Amino acid sequence: MTAATQTLRNGVDTAALAQTIGAVKDNPDLAKVTFAVDSQWLTGCHQRAHTGRLRQNGVEVPSGHAGYVLDSDEPVALLGSDRAASPGEYVLQALAGCYAVSFATHAAKRGIELDSLRLELEVDFDLQGFLEVDDTVRPGAQEIRVVVHATSSNADDAQLRHLTDVVQRRSPIRDTLASPVRVVTTLAG
Numbered sequence: 001m002t003a004a005t006q007t008l009r010n011g012v013d014t015a016a017l018a019q020t021i022g023a024v025k026d027n028p029d030l031a032k033v034t035f036a037v038d039s040q041w042l043t044g045c046h047q048r049a050h051t052g053r054l055r056q057n058g059v060e061v062p063s064g065h066a067g068y069v070l071d072s073d074e075p076v077a078l079l080g081s082d083r084a085a086s087p088g089e090y091v092l093q094a095l096a097g098c099y100a101v102s103f104a105t106h107a108a109k110r111g112i113e114l115d116s117l118r119l120e121l122e123v124d125f126d127l128q129g130f131l132e133v134d135d136t137v138r139p140g141a142q143e144i145r146v147v148v149h150a151t152s153s154n155a156d157d158a159q160l161r162h163l164t165d166v167v168q169r170r171s172p173i174r175d176t177l178a179s180p181v182r183v184v185t186t187l188a189g
Helices: 014-026 087-109 157-170 172-178
Strands: 037-043 046-051 069-072 114-125 141-152
Touching: 014 087, 069 087, 087 114, 087 141, 087 157, 087 172, 141 157, 157 172
Parallel strands: none
Antiparallel strands: 037 046, 046 069, 114 141
């Protein structure tokens, strides 16, 4: 595809988006993707993960998917050494990243030009469950709040509200957080 025939909207190649949608309609197995990380505990609450290869329908994608290093730790107040973002902050980052992808893509699909998008996110935990102080308190997040600040030169408030609703319904990470998902943990060896 030449630069002249490429249409970018919100940084999304709309021709490639249409081709991807068409390919998935023709072969739904192409929609099955697997992300991976390999994590190593370092000390205390500090761990380091390396991203793995992307797989599509069980086959490793040979594209130039870069590998990244992701450290996490906890703040000193939560027994960590504050060497990196906390897992709770990574949860918010995962949601923010997915929302950004979802907003840009679904806006582009609808012909909406995003002038700006900013997300404010907060997550609440009650550590009584994690610390085994109160078994009636779940160790996971109690609530996640997202405030969306979006502007567009060609969409009104009603269209942006509708887009926000679409993003909530179509964001894979939001769905993962809001719906039960099977997590299988095994001890190797």
